[in-house]
Amino acid sequence: MKKHFIAGSLAAATAIVMTGCTPPGGGDSSGGKGAVLNIGWNEAFRSMNDMTMDGNAVANTIVAYMSNxxxxxxxxxxxxxxxxxxxxxxxxxxxxxxxxxxxxxxxxxxxxxxxxxxxxxxxxxxxxxxxxxxxxxxxxxxxxxxxxxxxxxxxxxxxxxxxxxxxxxxxxxxxxxxxxxxxxxxxxxxxxxxxxxxxxxxxxxxxxxxxxxxxxxxxxxxxxxxxxxxxxxxxxxxxxxxxxxxxxxxxxxxxxLVHNGPYEITDFEEGQYLTLSRDEDYTGSVEPKVDTVTIRYNGDPMAMVQAIENGEVDLTQPQSTADVLSAAEKLEDVSILPGEDATFEHVDLTFDNNGPFDPASYGGDEDAALKVRQAFLKTLPRQEIIDRLIKPLNEEAEVRDSFNQAPDSPLYDDIVAESGISDYDEVDIDGAKKLLDEAGAQGPSVRFLYDNTNARRSQLFALIKESAEKAGFKVEDAGDVNWGTRLGDGTYDASLFGWALSTTAVTESDSYYRKGALNNYSGYDNKDLTKTLDEMLVTIDPDKQASLAGDVEQQLVDDAFGLPLFQHPSLTIHGDKVSNVSTTTLDPSMFWNFWEWETK
Incomplete structure (x- = not known):
């Protein structure tokens, strides 16, 4: 089960000039035999093995998914x-x-x-x-x-x-x-x-x-x-x-290049484009309606919109910003599908670095550290973040209230209703101040890690800093373009980044919260929760699975582990000559039904 930490859909990609190198068949999207579809994507492919830690990236998954x-x-x-x-x-x-x-x-x-x-x-x-x-x-x-x-x-x-x-x-x-x-x-x-x-x-x-x-x-x-x-x-x-x-x-x-699916890689210009062509020798049952798919790479979302307008790209899913949406809405003969993608944003707190959220900073007093964590989370302006940064892109956007289940997953509503996360629905500065006083924590300093090259994350940090400092916290800007290499190194107290999930499986949570697990960057260790995770691994009954998943979420809220913020807004933009396009909140996003894509 894959987990991708996301630096921002486009921030880590290298910008590439769309007109720098035209792939075979570029621009010809006529239907029937020889139909071509040009797709704009933000990050270039680099591995056919997306099961490795290094290869585990959406840019690789989408190619492997169409090839196998x-x-x-x-x-x-x-x-x-x-x-x-x-x-x-x-x-x-x-x-x-x-x-x-x-x-x-x-x-x-x-x-x-x-x-x-x-x-x-x-x-x-x-x-x-x-x-x-x-x-x-x-x-x-x-x-x-x-x-x-x-x-x-x-x-x-x-x-x-x-x-x-x-x-x-x-x-x-x-x-x-x-x-x-x-x-x-x-x-x-x-x-x-x-x-x-x-x-x-x-x-x-x-x-x-x-x-x-x-x-x-x-x-x-x-x-x-x-x-x-x-x-x-x-x-x-x-x-x-x-x-x-x-x-x-x-x-x-x-x-x-050996594969077992309907498409094969037939051309790949480094950093420019990758072409997948129908494999005429394929013996399986998947029958794509498009013969050639060329994925063209560019890290600039506005360049993707321009490429749609120029006819260089037929379909794209760039990072969603108000400027990108505004530019796309000005185009003719273009469909825009607002929604949510596979990534969700969250804030995690660090438990084991002698920082403000670590009991060791209070002589081992677990209760004092808990109150400081709760105080910080009470200051997170989640609804303001949605209203100011996300709703302009998706007017139906809501705060995400589950750590482990996407908003449209079957377990989401019941988990949210029982977890206690509603305590953080609204900013409570007075409540935060009271908790800090009870903990004896005067003006605790919080080093906040995030990708400071990502415009939206910089805006998120500014809103969080402004709110937290009203309660008496001192929030230090620890933003870093290389934030990913610092995860788990103890040099920060709170972090802001995204996870992208590929399954609704209840055991997805195991690697986040078990001591020493692959994705547990917070140093979090709760023996009761570990017992729940152990039981979840071996539970087959769906009703019991749902109950245990709820127990995990409730424990995370009780421990003030952090808070989920929002599902990333997505903009799927395509010319009207392309049909049967939709997207999903799991990886591989809009590629999930590639065999149904059609061009006029």
Whole structure:
């Protein structure tokens, strides 16, 4: 289950001149045979493996999603559907066993069947069972190659670690059954969801990591290495799995283009555009109505609007600002779909850095630190933020009141009603002052981390600072263009950034709030909540899942962990010659139904 931290939809992208390099077929979006669709996107593709920590970005997911089939996908109502790759079924409750059966027509583009070896490699990489080190990065965060005999897969998951044993594989290799060591709530979406139903091609990993030449021998070598826990082979396999599928222009090694979906990458000009063409040899069931999709890259949202006007781009989803909306509304023969995208903004507080929210600053007094956290959260002007910055883009925008569920998810309303977050519906300066007095905290200083190159985040910080200082806080501007590398380093007391989710699974919350977990940058540790997370992992009953999800949210509110602010507004802009366009609040956003896009 993926989580992307978002620096701002466009802030980190490099601006690219739209007219600098015209891709093949650019501008010709006529219908029928040879139909072309030009899409504007903010950040360039860089890896076909979006399951790695480094490759886990929306810019990569959207390309992998169109290039590969899956077992499951979400629609724009967040309903889960069966994909084209095969079937997922639970075959036993005690122990939990889940079988993946690949369709007979599931093949890689080089003719090799998609099968159990591919999914077994994905499990091995994401389970962390085979890693011999916890990390393999330089001090600056750069991933290094594993030395001989050292294994480090740059990935993680929630459910995969609960599978201890090598899977059962059918004789023809078209079926694989995982046995979980304990029940797991989100077994249906742990593998096979979204961009990669099977994972990267195991035979290509074997060819490049182990030197095999025959695809079936390569698959066997991968399975043998996993089953025997061959550290020397797994060291080479993990090295290639981690970075071997990374490229920023058309690769010399055509192995990296092997795919199992309806589109193939046929052209890629670094930083300019990437072209996906219908693969005439594709054997699956997905039938796109557009033959060629070119994604053109530009980090400037106003340039995207200009490209729509010029006919260079037919469809785009730029960062939503009032200026962008105003410019788009002036265009003729253009449809604008305001809404919400997959990212939500939030403020988190730091618990373990001897700062104003850490009990250690009050001689270990948990209650005093809690009151200071509550006081700060009472000053957050959430409704003013919505009214001033978000409603001009989406007049139906509301404050987001859940840490873990999107506003249109089935659990959202019940969770919000019971969590106690309504205590923070309105700014309460007097209440904040009272709490600070009770805690004996006079003018606590809060170092506030955010991306100070992002205009909207700078405006958010200014509103938060102004409000908090009315209650007596001293808010220090710790804004930093490199904010992402500082997450969890203890040099700040509050942070502002966004998360993008790819699933509605209840176990999504595990990596945020468990001590030492991948996305727990706050140093938060609550043993009661950890017990709830443990129970959530193994709970299958939907009603009990919902109850536990509510318990998690209530505990976070009780502990004053932080506050969600809003779902990012989205503007999906397209020329009227494009139809069947919609978007979703999960990654891959407007690409979720690419096979339904049509051009006149």
């Amino acid at each position: 089939d899956n077992f499951k996908y979400y629609d724009d109502d967040l309903e889960l559907h069966d994909g084209a790759l095969g079937e997922v079924e639970k075959v036993s409750d005690d122990p939990l066993k889940v079988r993946y059966t690949f369709g007979e027509d599931a093949n890689w583009s080089d003719g090799t069947p998609v099968d159990a070896a591919d999914l077994a490699l994905t499990w091995a990489a994401r389970s962390q069972h085979f890693n011999t080190v916890d990390d393999n990065r330089d001090d600056d965060g750069t991933l290094k190659d594993n030395p001989d005999g050292t294994v480090f897969f740059d990935s993680s998951a929630v459910g995969a670690p609960l599978i201890d044993d090598f899977p059962e594989i059918s004789e023809d290799g078209k079926s694989l059954t995982f046995t979980y060591s304990k029940p797991f709530a989100d077994w249906e979406t742990e593998f096979g969801l979204g961009a990669y139903g099977s994972g990267v091609p195991a035979h290509i990993v074997a060819k490049n990591a182990l030197g095999t030449t025959d695809p079936q021998e390569g698959k066997a070598a991968i399975l043998d290495a996993i089953e025997s826990n061959d550290k020397n082979a797994l060291s080479k396999i993990s090295n290639f799995w981690n970075t071997g599928f990374d490229f920023t222009s058309m690769p010399e090694n055509k192995d990296l």
